[in-house]
Amino acid sequence: MSMTLQLKRHQACALALGCVAAAMASSGSLEDPFSLASGSLAAAPAAPVVKDAELYLAFTLLGSVTFVMVLFYLLHWHDDDIRGYSWNVISMSICTFIGVLIGMSWNTCFNAFVVGPPATAGVWNTIGCDVWACLGWYVVLQVVLAVVSGARDKGKKKTELDRVTILLNLKCFAVLFGVTTGASNLALWGFVQSKVPHDHYHLLAVVAACVASCWTLFKIGAAVRYFINSDDGVVDDFENLWERFTEETEDGALAMSTSHLIVQVVRFSITGVLPLPTGAIPPGFHATTYDAKVLFGCGLICAVLIPIWDLCLPITNKTVLRYKGWLKKITSNCGAFCWLYSFTWGIQAVANKPGPPGALLVALFVTIFGFSLIFGLDAIADLPCTGETADREITAQVAPVSILIGFSWKQAFAASITAINSREAVFAPPIQTLCMAIVLAIVVVPAWRIHILPVVMAADVQKQQRRQDELAQKRRGSIGSSRRSSTSSKRDSKVAPLLPAQPAQPESPPPVSVVPPLSAEEARCLPREDLAVRAIQLSTRNLDLEASIRQIQQELGELKQVLMLVEKF
Numbered sequence: 001m002s003m004t005l006q007l008k009r010h011q012a013c014a015l016a017l018g019c020v021a022a023a024m025a026s027s028g029s030l031e032d033p034f035s036l037a038s039g040s041l042a043a044a045p046a047a048p049v050v051k052d053a054e055l056y057l058a059f060t061l062l063g064s065v066t067f068v069m070v071l072f073y074l075l076h077w078h079d080d081d082i083r084g085y086s087w088n089v090i091s092m093s094i095c096t097f098i099g100v101l102i103g104m105s106w107n108t109c110f111n112a113f114v115v116g117p118p119a120t121a122g123v124w125n126t127i128g129c130d131v132w133a134c135l136g137w138y139v140v141l142q143v144v145l146a147v148v149s150g151a152r153d154k155g156k157k158k159t160e161l162d163r164v165t166i167l168l169n170l171k172c173f174a175v176l177f178g179v180t181t182g183a184s185n186l187a188l189w190g191f192v193q194s195k196v197p198h199d200h201y202h203l204l205a206v207v208a209a210c211v212a213s214c215w216t217l218f219k220i221g222a223a224v225r226y227f228i229n230s231d232d233g234v235v236d237d238f239e240n241l242w243e244r245f246t247e248e249t250e251d252g253a254l255a256m257s258t259s260h261l262i263v264q265v266v267r268f269s270i271t272g273v274l275p276l277p278t279g280a281i282p283p284g285f286h287a288t289t290y291d292a293k294v295l296f297g298c299g300l301i302c303a304v305l306i307p308i309w310d311l312c313l314p315i316t317n318k319t320v321l322r323y324k325g326w327l328k329k330i331t332s333n334c335g336a337f338c339w340l341y342s343f344t345w346g347i348q349a350v351a352n353k354p355g356p357p358g359a360l361l362v363a364l365f366v367t368i369f370g371f372s373l374i375f376g377l378d379a380i381a382d383l384p385c386t387g388e389t390a391d392r393e394i395t396a397q398v399a400p401v402s403i404l405i406g407f408s409w410k411q412a413f414a415a416s417i418t419a420i421n422s423r424e425a426v427f428a429p430p431i432q433t434l435c436m437a438i439v440l441a442i443v444v445v446p447a448w449r450i451h452i453l454p455v456v457m458a459a460d461v462q463k464q465q466r467r468q469d470e471l472a473q474k475r476r477g478s479i480g481s482s483r484r485s486s487t488s489s490k491r492d493s494k495v496a497p498l499l500p501a502q503p504a505q506p507e508s509p510p511p512v513s514v515v516p517p518l519s520a521e522e523a524r525c526l527p528r529e530d531l532a533v534r535a536i537q538l539s540t541r542n543l544d545l546e547a548s549i550r551q552i553q554q555e556l557g558e559l560k561q562v563l564m565l566v567e568k569f
Contacts, residue, residue: 074086086374091456095448097410098441099176099182100179100406100410101440102180103137103187108434112430113430127191130187133188137177138217141246141249144173146225146242149170149241151236151242174248175252178250178253189261190276192206207258211254225246251329255332266298279341287345289346295341295345302334306328310328336400337403339404343366344411359414360412362411363411363412366405366408378394417436420436
């Protein structure tokens with residue numbers, strides 16, 4: 001009975017195993033349905049076909065993790081200069097791609113709903129609409145900086161914390177709205193350049209018209225600011241801040257738009273094809289690696305021209321010095337744009353990856369190139385043969401490198417938004433593009449303002465605080481001298497004293513600001529922005545103490561020399 005039961009069980013197991021093998025063979029997993037029974041292994045299954053989207057997603061995952069970790073290395077590098085350059089490049093790159101994305105998407109949306117798309121609205125209607133958009137951004141820039149700088153709150157007394165907050169907010173809004181204004185101006189004159197006859201005379205005439213119009217607009221803005229600031233006859237520190245940041249912002253906007261137009265002409269000279277107004281490659285055009293090398297060489301020529309301007313143009317006049325700054329910024333930005341589009345052409349010629357994958361490759365390669373350039377410039381600055389002038393010029397190259405990286409990531413985000421709009425249409429494409437740009441700005445800008453900008457602006461805040469201390473010391477000195485002069489005049493008018501006058505005691509040094517200590521509980525309760533301001537105050541206090549120590553050491557050295565002379569005699 002047991003033998004029969006075991007036999008039936010073996011038959012049932014064999015039948016089940018045969019069914020499984022047959023099923024696997026019918027699905028293509030096994031070539032021989034009896035291979036398991038015979039103990040021999042079947043051939044390995046064919047590798048699954050990987051789609052392009054899956055491949056791009058895999059590369060994006062690996063690249064994003066690597067990219068973030070490399071940023072951590074750069075932001076915590078052992079060299080202070082590299083750390084500072086890295087923070088500056090990241091800060092300016094964020095501002096560049098956010099500002100350009102918002103400016104161009106706003107112009108497109110504004111044109112679409114006021115006059116319609118350029119293809120149906122006509123050339124002059126589109127140009128007029130772009131002009132109004134540029135003027136609107138410029139007016140918004142002036143009003144926002146006037147309010148943020150505190151220039152219109154003359155009756156309100158401001159504490160040291162208020163001054164630091166004003167400086168940080170000024171930098172935030174000045175850079176962001178300056179890039180947005182420059183992008184709007186770039187879109188306007190890029191469209192004009194695409195409509196004139198495609199020869200060098202007309203294309204360069206558009207560049208001259210752009211510079212002339214910006215110069216006229218800046219003169220009008222300066223006259224308006226002067227009229228507002230001189231209403232009470234006194235220009236205070238906050239009005240000076242308004243003027244300073246406005247001029248810096250105007251210079252950056254002019255350099256961005258003008259350099260873009262010049263590089264458009266250079267690209268036209270190399271290939272004979274004018275790019276699209278935004279700098280994108282025209283449909284159906286394929287550049288060669290030779291074209292990319294020539295354009296990269298043009299960027300190197302621009303980099304060589306920057307120190308030459310200083311050697312050939314030793315200018316001290318303030319107004320002419322600003323124009324020299326325009327020339328240097330335009331030259332450096334031209335080099336950045338040449339390198340950006342040379343990488344775009346080279347990757348298109350080698351990899352031939354259109355759309356978001358190609359734009360992402362360009363952004364990654366440009367970022368690697370930009371930080372490599374920073375390391376090279378820092379190595380030159382550390383040489384013993386370079387002085388303060390060379391170090392200052394090298395530091396000034398951080399802005400064009402940031403524009404280079406920022407525009408590359410702007411291209412990547414713009415390509416991604418275009419791909420989303422082509423597949424998912426919730427609203428009209430201009431509105432949808434503007435909404436995605438605004439959402440991106442809402443996510444990125446507060447984090448940049450709270451966590452990145454205080455680190456970048458630490459040196460500027462320290463300079464501003466030292467300047468305030470120097471001004472306060474001068475005021476105390478002037479008040480003390482006036483009191484001494486009035487006392488001496490009163491004493492001279494009376495009878496001479498019987499005892500000789502005692503020598504005047506030296507003035508006591510100004511009180512040093514002491515940062516009160518915080519307990520661990522208080523530090524945990526403070527917001528991040530207050531902690532960042534406190535860190536800046538502590539670093540300023542440390543710099544003051546180091547300066548005092550150096551002065552004491554110098555005085556001790558002088559005393560030692562005097563003692564040595566006394567011992568000799």
